[in-house]
Amino acid sequence: MDYSLPQTIDNHLGEKLIFKRILHEPDGDVLIGENFVQPGSGPPMHTHWLQDEGFTVLKGRIGYQLAGKPKQYANVGESIVFKRGVPHRFWNDGSEVLHCEAWLKPANTIIFFLSSIFAAQNKSGKAQPEFFDASYLLTRYASEYEMNEIPYFVRNVVMPIAYRIGRLFNKYEHFKDAPEPVK
Structure with missing residues (x-):
C-alpha cells in the first residue's frame, strides 16, 4: 500500500x-x-x-x-x-x-495498522478501540501484532467471532483497501 x-x-x-x-x-x-x-x-x-x-x-x-x-x-x-x-x-x-x-x-503494514487503531480509539472515545474495528485489526493482523493486555480468551476466541459477525453485517467497508497481512 x-x-x-x-x-x-x-x-x-x-x-x-x-x-x-x-x-x-x-x-x-x-x-x-x-x-x-x-x-x-x-x-x-x-x-x-x-x-x-x-x-x-x-x-x-x-x-x-x-x-x-x-x-x-x-x-x-x-x-x-x-x-x-x-x-x-x-x-x-x-x-x-x-x-x-x-x-x-521492516515497515510492513504499520502505517495502516496504527492509523486504523488511532481512528478506532477516536471513534470509541476511549483507550479501547471501537470493538468491531479492533476485532478486525487484531484478528486479520494477528501474524504481525498482538495486544498483550487483552485476555487470551478475548483475543483468541471472542474477537475472531466478533470479526466474523462484523463481516456478516458489513461493518468493514471502511477497510476495503486494507493491505494483506504479512505472514
Whole structure:
C-alpha cells in the first residue's frame, strides 16, 4: 500500500505520530518517524512479531518495560530498541510532552495498522478501540501484532467471532483497501 508521506495521526489520548519517510533497504523498508506523547500516556503492552522498533528521546523522559522485566527509563539523547517478538510498552514518564525520533523495520503494514487503531480509539472515545474495528485489526493482523493486555480468551476466541459477525453485517467497508497481512 502506498502512502503519501509525511502523514500525521493522533488519538484523543495524547499520542501523535508523524510518519516521515520510508528508507528502502535490501533487507526491508525502514519507516522513519516521530512521536509526541502527553505525560502519563503511551501504548499498552504489545508485540510486533515481525518488526524491530527503536526510539531516540529528543525531549522529555520515556519509561519502558519488557514483559516480565522491571521498568526502565531513557532521557534526552538516549536510545532504546525493542526487538521483534518481545512484548513491550512505553509511556511518557515526565511532566512535559515526550518527543522521540522513531524507526520501525521492516515497515510492513504499520502505517495502516496504527492509523486504523488511532481512528478506532477516536471513534470509541476511549483507550479501547471501537470493538468491531479492533476485532478486525487484531484478528486479520494477528501474524504481525498482538495486544498483550487483552485476555487470551478475548483475543483468541471472542474477537475472531466478533470479526466474523462484523463481516456478516458489513461493518468493514471502511477497510476495503486494507493491505494483506504479512505472514
